[in-house]
Amino acid sequence: MLIEDRLKELRDKINERVPSGIRVTEVEFEGPELVIYTDDPKRFADEADLIRVLARDLRKRIVVRPTILEDPEKAANEIRAVVPDSSGITDIFFDADTGEVLIEAEKPGVVIGKNGITLREITKHIGWTPKVVRTPPIESSTVKQVRQYLRSVNEERKTFLRTIGRRIHRDIPGRDETNKDAPRKDQWVRVTTLGCCREVGRAAFLLTTPDSRVLIDCGEKPDNAGGTPYLYVPEIHPLAQLDAVVLTHAHLDHCALIPLLYKYGYEGPVYSTPPTRDLSAMLQLDYLDVINKEDRKIPYSSNEVKTYIRHSITLNYGSVTDIAPDIKLTFHNAGHILGSAIAHFHIGDGLYNIAFTGDFNYSKSRLFNPAINQFPRLEALFMESTYGGSNDFQPARSDAELKLYETINKVLSRGGKVIIPAFAVGRSQEVMLALEEGMRLGKIPHVKIYLDGMIREATAIHTTYPEYLNNDLRNLIFREGMNPFLAECFQQVDSSELREKVINGDPCVIISTSGMLNGGPVMEYLLNLAEDEKNALVFVGYQADGTQGRRIQKGWREVPLGRKGTITINLEIDTIDGFSGHSDRRQLMNYIGQIQPRPEKIFCIHGDENNTIDLASSIYKRYHIQTHSPMNLETYRMV
Amino acid sequence: MLIEDRLKELRDKINERVPSGIRVTEVEFEGPELVIYTDDPKRFADEADLIRVLARDLRKRIVVRPTILEDPEKAANEIRAVVPDSSGITDIFFDADTGEVLIEAEKPGVVIGKNGITLREITKHIGWTPKVVRTPPIESSTVKQVRQYLRSVNEERKTFLRTIGRRIHRDIPGRDETNKDAPRKDQWVRVTTLGCCREVGRAAFLLTTPDSRVLIDCGEKPDNAGGTPYLYVPEIHPLAQLDAVVLTHAHLDHCALIPLLYKYGYEGPVYSTPPTRDLSAMLQLDYLDVINKEDRKIPYSSNEVKTYIRHSITLNYGSVTDIAPDIKLTFHNAGHILGSAIAHFHIGDGLYNIAFTGDFNYSKSRLFNPAINQFPRLEALFMESTYGGSNDFQPARSDAELKLYETINKVLSRGGKVIIPAFAVGRSQEVMLALEEGMRLGKIPHVKIYLDGMIREATAIHTTYPEYLNNDLRNLIFREGMNPFLAECFQQVDSSELREKVINGDPCVIISTSGMLNGGPVMEYLLNLAEDEKNALVFVGYQADGTQGRRIQKGWREVPLGRKGTITINLEIDTIDGFSGHSDRRQLMNYIGQIQPRPEKIFCIHGDENNTIDLASSIYKRYHIQTHSPMNLETYRMV
Numbered sequence A, B: 001m002l003i004e005d006r007l008k009e010l011r012d013k014i015n016e017r018v019p020s021g022i023r024v025t026e027v028e029f030e031g032p033e034l035v036i037y038t039d040d041p042k043r044f045a046d047e048a049d050l051i052r053v054l055a056r057d058l059r060k061r062i063v064v065r066p067t068i069l070e071d072p073e074k075a076a077n078e079i080r081a082v083v084p085d086s087s088g089i090t091d092i093f094f095d096a097d098t099g100e101v102l103i104e105a106e107k108p109g110v111v112i113g114k115n116g117i118t119l120r121e122i123t124k125h126i127g128w129t130p131k132v133v134r135t136p137p138i139e140s141s142t143v144k145q146v147r148q149y150l151r152s153v154n155e156e157r158k159t160f161l162r163t164i165g166r167r168i169h170r171d172i173p174g175r176d177e178t179n180k181d182a183p184r185k186d187q188w189v190r191v192t193t194l195g196c197c198r199e200v201g202r203a204a205f206l207l208t209t210p211d212s213r214v215l216i217d218c219g220e221k222p223d224n225a226g227g228t229p230y231l232y233v234p235e236i237h238p239l240a241q242l243d244a245v246v247l248t249h250a251h252l253d254h255c256a257l258i259p260l261l262y263k264y265g266y267e268g269p270v271y272s273t274p275p276t277r278d279l280s281a282m283l284q285l286d287y288l289d290v291i292n293k294e295d296r297k298i299p300y301s302s303n304e305v306k307t308y309i310r311h312s313i314t315l316n317y318g319s320v321t322d323i324a325p326d327i328k329l330t331f332h333n334a335g336h337i338l339g340s341a342i343a344h345f346h347i348g349d350g351l352y353n354i355a356f357t358g359d360f361n362y363s364k365s366r367l368f369n370p371a372i373n374q375f376p377r378l379e380a381l382f383m384e385s386t387y388g389g390s391n392d393f394q395p396a397r398s399d400a401e402l403k404l405y406e407t408i409n410k411v412l413s414r415g416g417k418v419i420i421p422a423f424a425v426g427r428s429q430e431v432m433l434a435l436e437e438g439m440r441l442g443k444i445p446h447v448k449i450y451l452d453g454m455i456r457e458a459t460a461i462h463t464t465y466p467e468y469l470n471n472d473l474r475n476l477i478f479r480e481g482m483n484p485f486l487a488e489c490f491q492q493v494d495s496s497e498l499r500e501k502v503i504n505g506d507p508c509v510i511i512s513t514s515g516m517l518n519g520g521p522v523m524e525y526l527l528n529l530a531e532d533e534k535n536a537l538v539f540v541g542y543q544a545d546g547t548q549g550r551r552i553q554k555g556w557r558e559v560p561l562g563r564k565g566t567i568t569i570n571l572e573i574d575t576i577d578g579f580s581g582h583s584d585r586r587q588l589m590n591y592i593g594q595i596q597p598r599p600e601k602i603f604c605i606h607g608d609e610n611n612t613i614d615l616a617s618s619i620y621k622r623y624h625i626q627t628h629s630p631m632n633l634e635t636y637r638m639v
């Protein structure tokens, strides 16, 4: 069936169900959604169940938009008139692209009203679909810029979403069961490993069916060798024929090279959660900055980051979404960093289900709930194995925190400084929360905790998306009004003068990027503080093979830094396990032990060679599930 | 280094070694050979060791050609003047394409002379490189046509060979070890399965490195569903970028779709042994004919068969040949059918060695020596598993022959006819040899043995290439002058009148194609003889899943034949195992038991699902070699 015919059929079905008098002017696929345009958005909104029923019967995600949108200024006034002042509205953004108006308020509940009554009232008055968010306690310039940019490319994005919508709902040959003459269609599902197998870094997996091609992640290898996924092999070309890129989370080993895809001809969407979109843009820009400072060749420019944002489509956890004619995507909480997701794919009409964990944490952390391991269906699982080795047991978080407190007390009391290299996103916030509590409860002295790199900005993004934090932290911030991230002990370092002052100043704690010492401001601290044995370098995160972090952790005492010379390492080197955003060996095994349903096949990836092999064989022995430890550049048939 | 620079370097080295006075006019890559053009081919030929030394030092296959070739008519006269009359020259073909003159003679030894003295004399006189072949006892129209066609496209072929020669010897990035700034080159070897996994048919394997891509076989699936390899997946595209197609042998499940590659944009060479080239062209044309008669859509026309022949490059067993910048190919006897080869690939500079057995027979047959299993090096082996099941033991050939004699005696004595469906190539000749001997030794009565389909022509091609038969048979034909293929009991059926006479005539034996009853003249016999229970249908070869042969063998008594109606099966159905051109289970295991060197990995392919899995697990258990039973559409990393 041609797409026009399908839309006509949908329009007819919608008209049948819509009460007479409500005029539907247009029905259109936009991205993964079916958009109903109507002259009567008010009456549509009045029919509280109508959209839900249509969505269920048509098996589509449905959005209703007014044919003509009210003037934003006038609409803003109407919103302020309808919503009680006690809501504390701080901003109103009109997004003509989606026909949504984003209402930022200190008390979103008041804007929404009981059972959504105020919200429906707003819709009736202004046509725009209201979306209410809580005013973030720390303003994020990234989030602001992303939103501004998206508004500035309204028209282009509208065209893009319609193009993608029509591609997603295109006919596939042999789909039409009534046409027996159609060529017999092969049925298969394949995964090609383009990186991140028997190694940590450059995650990239290609999921293909006879009709569709989806790339999951596209990261860099954090070993300073500029390692990229195997994007030159024919399996992934032409990039223009990829249906979708799905991003599990914002760490650079998963997202760094996504903008590059647009340079090489990709024109489709990148699906991620909203926080992942913002965090990844921030980290990509920082990545370009770091490379630039090191005089390495940058793989793409900030223009490609913009192009990526322009093509981004965000989905929240649990929303089942068509991303290709025969593939539905659902994100589930992965517990690893803000917005991190397990990507679950339902392929064909019940043909096959496969999930990619990305990085995940199966224990509850200070920031997040544990990773999800309950799925409607699941035949194959690609799971990370960072701590998959048989001895990779991590201490409990509380023990790790005690050890961190001890180390800090020891170093500070001898007049030294503590350098903690950390990923800007995730690890930094975990350590910040631990240190803030430690200081508040008097377990460590009141010294300054300097944050260098993108850490503060990353923290701001955390507070923009409170629904992605776990309940305890959300309550602490919003109910009890005690936002630990705003504690006065934290100070952002945002100039080289201040950095110099920190280096030459009093004993303190420095949390700085990058987390594996492959560039970033932490190198500046190390260069200046490494020779003094009073100081300490405290690793709180995984150090991948080939990084400076791994070398120093292994005991190197002379570390060459290219044209910056060589660092002589005299300061104390500590590794404190237990802050990881990853599951340790026990949790990885438990995750599989408790997973529902039990998959037929498990592929252990994202771990050193020994770890993936060990985890694969242990899962097979314990649970009798077929496992693989694939190599890069292999293709596995799922069905 | 640019190709021109490399050629200049080679020219300099050659000039250093060539005695002064011999002028080298040009040095050029042509296909896999390095061709030295000289004004003095006579003096070059006098220096008996020169070419051998150059080949060894330059590590190239070297051919010397005169800059200007003598007029063919004049040259033919000179040949006849030099060669003694007793040689019995039957034809002289000049192939301007290669600068070779093919001298067909009843006694080739006389043309060659003691230690090649007469041959060198010829070279000195005429410039053309003489190649001496024995006059085939049965003239093959295929061989004649192929040779005529190749002569008619001389000029185009010359250009083609130079293009290929330059492609084979092109620079590959990162090859230059002196250039440290060159991007670090990934090293990997992969095999992608495009067909023939957990099934018999549509063989197609893609061998790739970062620099080169080689397709091994491209066959059809003999199940009447028009099954083709998965040529639509991106791994193999664009076809124009394939470096080479390597054909193991002429059976349609390995070669049927090679001409199709040219229709879809392939422009490179197909490497095979000379008999495989001729047999495959014959079978491809017959294949088109059969499809056409059945009103199915033909996948390509005879033009593409010509294109294939125009792009064919033949190699004899044992000749180590560059086919890509980093890949050398060597064919070894596979013992399966005439010209059948195991394709051995040496990749990189000692990086990896991998062999594809094609179909092979590890026992000596009436026609061939057993398959080779000694290689200079070998890390991975893709082996056929047709009879890989744990119970797939075949009786000894002598027992099979006895059973065949018994069956024939029984059927003939009750006045019935014996129909033996057989592949035109291989099985037919084995059965012919057994029947001829049986009749000669009085083990079966003297009746006519009718050959229908391409059998006689296939037999003619066998006698064109006596060096590909085993010693016993060669001696019988040439030394003892008793060519069993010429026995008077055999009669070719070449008209529908004769076919009708056979059907209505006296008791007899009919050997006819196709071997699995998926089309061909055998269907005509079956249609007319199946209802009479006096007759018998005797299977002497493997019947693949999905073929009519398999259905009848399994006991179907009503066989639908499309618009030709339905055959009711009343005639006797027999299966006589033991004539197979394949190794049985015991021989497959012995082949691996005795292989040298022991490979690290074995992939069991070309067998039903159970058989490949069973063989893979048995080899692993017995020999502790890592084995796989891959599925179609997978990619395995070798290194």
Ligand SMILES: [Zn+2]
Pocket (backbone or CB within 6 Å): A249, A251, A336, A359
């Ligand atoms: Zn991560």
Ligand SMILES: [Zn+2]
Pocket (backbone or CB within 6 Å): A201, A251, A253, A254, A359, A606
């Ligand atoms: Zn990761």
Ligand SMILES: [Zn+2]
Pocket (backbone or CB within 6 Å): A234, A237, A238, B234, B237, B238
């Ligand atoms: Zn392509």
Ligand SMILES: [Zn+2]
Pocket (backbone or CB within 6 Å): B249, B251, B336, B359
């Ligand atoms: Zn064969």
Ligand SMILES: [Zn+2]
Pocket (backbone or CB within 6 Å): B201, B251, B253, B254, B359, B606
């Ligand atoms: Zn075969």
